[in-house]
Amino acid sequence: MKDYKRYLLTAALPYANGPIHLGHLAGVYVPADIYSRYLRSKKTDVIFVCGSDEHGVPITIKARQEGISPQDVVDKYHYLNKESFEKLGIAFDIYARTTSPVHYETASEFFKTLYDKGEFTENTTQQYFDPEASQFLADRYITGTCPHCGNEHAYGDQCENCGTTLNATDLINPKSTLSGAVPILKETKHWFLPLDKHEAFLRKWILEENTHWKPNVYGQCKSWIDSGLQARAVSRDLDWGIPVPVEGAEGKVLYVWFDAPIGYISATKELTPDWEKYWKDEDTRLLHFIGKDNIVFHCIIFPAMLKSEGSYILPENVPANEFLNLEGEKLSTSKNWAVWLHEYLADFPDKQDVLRYVLCANAPEAKDNDFTWKDFQARNNNELVAVFGNFVNRALVLTHKYFDGVVPVMGETDEYDKSVLAEFAIAKDKIEKALDNFRFREALKEVMNLARTGNKYLADTEPWKLIKTDETRVKTILNISLQLSANLAILFNPFLPFTAKKLNNILQLENLDWEFGGKENLLLAGHKIARAELLFAIIEDEEIEKQLQKLRDNKAKNDAENQTLAPSKEKIEFEDFTKLDIRVATILEAEKVPKTKKLMKLLVDTGIDKRTVVSGIAEYFEAEKLIGQKVSILLNLEPRKIKGIESQGMILLSEEKDGTLHFVEPSKQASNGSQVN
RNA sequence: GGCGAGGUAGCUCAGCUGGUUAGAGCGCAUGAUUCAUAAUCAUGAGGCCGGCGGUUCAAGUCCGCCUCUCGCUACCA
Structure with a gap:
């Protein structure tokens, strides 16, 4: 790989009409955060940006349903999600929002540039228009009778009774949900990004130059390109969004998919006056962390936009993950089948790292995966508590017991000692290789294996027996065990930042950079460590049962709500x-x-x-x-x-x-x- | 139906460009141990690597066909 001078990481902008759940975290934010912490720890020049995606029709619908303004909706979720991320330790350099003035300006300019360069095509189509509210209607704002199943409350984009995807013009007896009026078809002009014009470029760029992308990402792109790319509208008739910045575009805004990815750019702009260095210099490595639902936007559409604009770099990789299921079923916001981050943080205070650990250890890197509470408990109790926490605790307790909490001298080392010390650097190397290839599960496993090595070392050398006969030997053993603990603090740091900090406090160490990982002398003899403290607590069955009950309750509640049958139709003669x-x-x-x-x-x-x-x-x-x-x-x-x-x-x-x-x-x-x- | 991604031990997953008796963690069994949050350590049982056929001296790994799961897409009067 090329030697990049700096990194720009983006994490998918969460749509600001709901809270963050486990699926979002496992697929996008946890891996992205681990990667950015890893790079920072290596003293790499890196910027990690994210923010709320705050435009689009679903937000206006939610606002109408709740009788508040779209701004109220996005304010609510922007702050909720921003705070939840912070609490989980997802350390964005900036968490911006697409309703900010900088974003309005950036997105408008971006559009204008493409417009002036003639990169758009224009097309006039017939759209439903509400004559009473005097505005065009998004498909979702039209209801009518489904031509398939006769459901009288089908939406213009989909019938929720039979699940069919519809066009608004398919509906029988269409009605505007704004005023109840019968909508009329009216001509409206829109701008389109002709993706087909970029096909040759995309084909070459992705299929020939980006063969290193993950199979799921590469395959998905190939599928799209081979099936033929079509022009996509970049504007919509709506009053919530960024106004199309050209004459004769009154009442039109940028389509949300167009303005959202530009949010990455505007976020960077808000963060630093140096933003162009990160977006326009070929020495920057741009990486998009996303879920698989976003592959097409980030690998095809956004690059086509950037390429059309002309001055931007393109992503070097898009490490998209698959989906996380919950207890065997697909996550569903509408069915309330999810574990919400803000609720987790409230139910499990000070267990941020447990969630980070479980989501990383079980991340859906190659295929959809299942999150179960039982697995959550098992990984906490059998791995974090029993392997990592227990090893550190053993080393600490023995040091306090035999040497009053003072790091003893490492004396002469035997072959076994040397092999354990050598493991530090070997482990670090493996972890790096895995992280460099976005193999987070594997990387985390390697760190945990180093802790396993520690447990084995203690079991094999048995310092609690030796103390009676050979104190010098015990000093060496405990010194090595403490050095190993210090290494764990460094190597676990990107994954479990809260725990790493706690461990460093106990060891009375500063947070050490990645380069110190693998070293055998992080703690000097004579250095005093603090009182031992448990890194993790066992999670009892009752807590797990409580969470499972919560899910079951949600499900029962939801089923009850869904049992309502379609209301009877209008009378006929x-x-x-x-x-x-x-x-x-x-x-x-x-x-x-x-x-x-x-x-x-x-x-x-x-x-x-x-x-x-x-x-x-x-x-x-x-x-x-x-x-x-x-x-x-x-x-x-x-x-x-x-x-x-x-x-x-x-x-x-x-x-x-x-x-x-x-x-x-x-x-x-x-x-x-x-x-x- | 088309395209894409998956189908490897009871569970969650590794297996790179094909090469010795297919790996890890958890779970299970047995033993050791007590410094440690009944945690740890060792040993073991457990796999027609979704199915069938082919290429090859040699296939979990390559090629066909079939089957199941997930996603995108077409179809639904």
């Missing part, structure tokens, strides 16, 4: 019903439509004819088992071509909450063609 020609029919043939997941092509005997119907049931029924199935069918539905096959009618099915389908099945005696009324 009898005539409306009689328009529907529903008949009894029997499936004669069934065959899965090739190249689809859900579609089944059916031939049904309706009594009056035999017709083809395409139905989205293939996920729940096998073709062979459908033959002979009695069904209800809506006959007089306008035929429609699906995947090139004309579907003449609709099979009636009921749908459970989890999406399972059941036929509305007539009794066996009902004959084909008989009417349902």
Whole structure:
């Protein structure tokens, strides 16, 4: 790797509409913080920036729901998250926000530069507009009837009943949630970043020059590039965001994905007048720490923006992690299936390092991983307490017991002593190699192994026996044990900063830089150490059970809330019903439509004819088992071509909450063609 | 369906460019030990490395096909 003069680390900007949870930490902030502490400890020139991402539609929705302003929403979560990060020891050099004046200016300028250079394309599209509120509507601000399942409260981007992704224009009877008015389609002009124009560059840059990226990152990028890049709108019709800084753009703001990554730049700008050195000098190594949901933005879109602007460097690596699950289930903010950082900090005061340790030891580096409270407890009790804490405590207690807390002299060393001393530097080397390759789990394991070496050393040399016969030998053994402890303080420091500090206090040492790691003489003979103090406490079953109960309660509460069935629809006239020609029919043939997941092509005997119907049931029924199935069918539905096959009618099915389908099945005696009324 | 990432001991995971009897931690069993927060140390049991086929003197590692999990994407009248 090139010899870089300085580092710029960015951690994904948390969206300011909710608190931080374990998934965020394990995937992004813990590894990023470890890496930045490691670099700082090596006296590297490094800046570590982050901040709140505070624009976008979801924040305006949340504000409306709670009857407060968008600014109130982002203020609340900005400060909550900033404080939570600080308490966990995530030491950003700056935690900025995208509503700051510096960011407004930076993002506007960035847009303006690209605009002036002709890097955008313009396009006029039809968007829903609320004539009463006289503004354009984000998809989320439109509700209507889902064309798929008939749910009357579907949103313009998605129907939450059947889970289908929608376009606002798909909705039947659309309504504005702002005023209740019927929205009208109106032309609106937007600017687009033509990613397709950058395809050649991206292909070469990523696929040829960045083959060292992690497989999950590289593969994801390849997938995107190969499937063809498309222009992306960089502006939206919204009143919450950074105004598009060109004439004729009233009521338009920068699309949140465009302004958010620029937040890294503006944060740096707020931090230091030297910011350009970090963003525009090829001797800077730029690294983006993110979760896998952000790969496309950081590896394709943001680099395309930076490249278009022209004066910025591009990321050298994007060590994205996968996701963390919780007790076997996906984390879900909306289902409240999560462990929130601010709640953890309140429930487990002074256990920041335990969480840091567990999340790093079990980080989802190569694949999704599971966080369980039981594992949390086991790692604390079996590793932090039993291996690290216990070893240090043994060394300290023995030193106090035999030598009144004064570091004894290291006398003549035998082969075994020498091999243990040599381990210091070997361990340091392994840890460095692992960290340099973003292998945090492995690095942490190596530090812990050094503590294991210490426990073994004491067990093998048995100073508590030797003290009766050979005090000189005991002095050497304890000196080495204390040197090992001092090394642990240095090597654990990036991972467990609170504990490292505590240990240094006990050893009466300053926080030593990384370069001292591996050394055999960090503590001089005659140096007085402080009273022994336990580094970690055992976590009892009750505490774990409490957390599990909390999760179960949340789940039960959530299930109860979700059991509410869709409200009944508006009344209709009898005539409306009689328009529907529903008949009894029997499936004669069934065959899965090739190249689809859900579609089944059916031939049904309706009594009056035999017709083809395409139905989205293939996920729940096998073709062979459908033959002979009695069904209800809506006959007089306008035929429609699906995947090139004309579907003449609709099979009636009921749908459970989890999406399972059941036929509305007539009794066996009902004959084909008989009417349902 | 397409693309991407995974599928290695009961659990969580390492195994780089193919090369001796497949590794670690936890858990389990047995023994040792008592300086230490019943912590520590040693030994051991436990694996058709998702399945099938192929390339090779040699495959967990390379190539096909299949299967399961996760993500993106298409489809859903």
